[in-house]
């Protein structure tokens with residue numbers, strides 16, 4: 001499987017259907033965030049039980065990235081994506097019908113499993129259907145357009161939960177799965193030449209050796225740390241802590257806080273194509289863009305956290321826009337992974353890289369909760385000072401991630417000249 005020299009027209013149709021499946025996966029992933037209160041009432045949950053839904057889903061997603069990458073390299077993206085769409089549709093149906101907390105948790109595990117099978121399939125399809133120069137742009141468009149699923153989850157799903165009730169709202173959402181499954185089976189082929197192109201069967205030793213080979217490429221590690229360092233701040237805000245931080249620490253109304261959180265997705269969707277263009281035309285500077293993004297995110301947070309009293313609205317808008325733009329920067333990680341690995345290891349390398357941002361998000365979300373609890377032990381509510389201290393744990397992740405990006409970029413640059421990288425390869429050895 002190598003990229004075609006020119007992009008066939010059919011590639012856009014294949015990508016459109018695969019992207020729609022990814023949008024649906026992001027929609028299902030995000031559809032719990034707007035249902036927190038309803039879930040608390042339906043299953044009689046405490047706050048930490050509610051938080052378990054989000055953490056469990058992230059854990060399942062991150063934990064499955066490497067196995068799913070291997071499955072794609074072995075069975076092809078069409079087969080794995082088919083399994084993914086069936087799995088998350090069953091999960092969402094089960095969530096609609098769940099009547100107890102354990103049933104609902106199991107349903108979220110299925111949603112997380114199906115979700116984990118989607119994104120790297122789309123990346124693999126992009127790599128097989130598009131001409132090499134177009135791949136960075138389409139990869140970026142995939143990542144940022146996929147976030148539209150989060151917007152659909154926020155607005156129409158809130159309406160549906162209020163108007164149709166829990167069971168009908170989630171059943172209707174699950175109903176989109178079979179429709180897209182039919183389109184997928186009809187339109188999506190693994191490559192322009194093959195409907196189904198499986199890889200070679202591999203023994204356990206060969207699988208381990210292949211993963212080792214991917215990880216030993218400095219470019220895969222550089223991709224992992226870029227994905228680790230850039231998007232987690234947006235996840236921290238959007239997944240759990242943004243709303244209470246903006247309301248308690250910055251004194252915003254519920255509506256203003258909700259609007260700012262939606263602005264994250266708008267910034268993500270808008271900045272993706274620009275970054276895609278930059279990455280496609282200046283591959284040598286990919287890691288510089290990532291380092292600049294980490295610096296800009298940390299600097300903006302610093303001004304917000306150091307501002308005496310409530311930060312002004314323009315500064316909070318800047319914060320969510322900068323965090324939103326950092327999301328697409330994480331896609332640079334996949335591009336570095338693509339140019340550092342042969343086609344038969346592409347999906348497993350993407351799986352390794354895709355873990356980065358989700359591991360960082362899990363660590364950040366959990367660490368912020370721990371610091372908040374420690375600083376407000378016994379108090380009825382969180383305080384602005386506690387939030388300032390808790391949000392500061394992000395500096396540890398930025399510092400560690402930026403250090404690792406710097407180390408691996410030095411290693412790649414020591415071993416490969418600029419003309420080789422600009423020629424489209426960062427594979428070493």
Ligand SMILES: N[C@@H](Cc1c[nH]cn1)C(=O)NCC(=O)O
Nearest residue numbers: 119143144231268327328330331
């Ligand atoms: N980095 C994200 C995608 C992204 C792009 N822009 C903002 N976020 C990512 O890795 N996504 C994987 C997924 O399954 O969504």
